[in-house]
Amino acid sequence: MKLPPLEYACPATLDEAVALLAAHDGNAKAIAGGQSLMPMLAFRLTAPSLLVDLRKLAHLREIKISGDGVRLGALVRWRDIEDDERLTRAHPLLKAAVAHVAHYQIRNRGTVGGSMAHADPAAEMPGIAVTCEAEITAVGKSNSRVIAAANFFLGALTTALESDEIITEIRLPPWPAERRWGFQEFARRRGDFAMAGAAVFYDQDGAGMARNAHVGIIGVGDRPRRLGEVEAELEGRVVDEAAMARAAEVTSTVVDAQEDIHASAAYRRSLAGTMVERALQDARARS
């Protein structure tokens, strides 16, 4: 379908972009890579009167790595992450997850900020943000604020962003070199959205016990979630076969799964457990 009629603006500064969104009082939308918004417009799932193109805000396409962690500008594209060799050490979990995003053409245009704002429950970046306790910086007309990823996703395609706010940056905390991690997802075809996916990491103490265990899940409920009950199971334990099987069992019990045309809720719960177990196997195998 053709797009609905709308106006288009391509501001040169962030202030102008925010002012345009604010002036249209919820009837304007930012556009970054357009990989989610254009289909939404074509299907008439959204009908803003104005599109505010962020493409000229080049400073938002930087990846900064320091002792504070990894800072991804909102306009960083999946391809930028794939191409950045520094991230192999600075955030291997992020890099592994992004390899599962869609197809080459989409990874070439889609942005991290767009993915966070779109808030698809099966998207990889929101899952990594929640699992890793990322912070999202959003700039609006009256202020700039930092939102914890845990408070950012309110439901499917719904976030804590106000209509005049633009995401400028996503910060991921520092990543210790020795950290054990794994990312697994199951999709019907390579590049499709995940039917279930799991991101896990833990640090191993001198006695071989898991510490600081983090377990996140995507594609199962209405938003990405950390599974505190599974993390508690792993904390202070050796991650052996029994611990991984128990983590899978607890995942399938506690996860809030939804049914859709692709799978029943029961299947998704079971799949989520399998993804967590496989991700833990990967984590354990890493030294």
Ligand SMILES: Cc1cc2nc3c(=O)[nH]c(=O)nc-3n(C[C@H](O)[C@H](O)[C@H](O)COP(=O)(O)OP(=O)(O)OC[C@H]3O[C@@H](n4cnc5c(N)ncnc54)[C@H](O)[C@@H]3O)c2cc1C
């Ligand atoms: C066929 C197909 C398969 C896909 N498969 C996957 C997949 O497997 N995994 C996955 O994660 N994604 C997938 N995607 C989505 C893709 O990753 C998009 O890149 C992403 O969802 C949105 O990024 P974008 O830059 O294209 O955002 P846009 O489409 O430009 O915008 C999406 C939404 O975010 C808002 N927005 C954009 N930037 C900002 C900002 N900086 N601040 C505030 N609001 C903003 C827009 O107003 C809009 O509401 C797929 C897309 C397609 C078409």
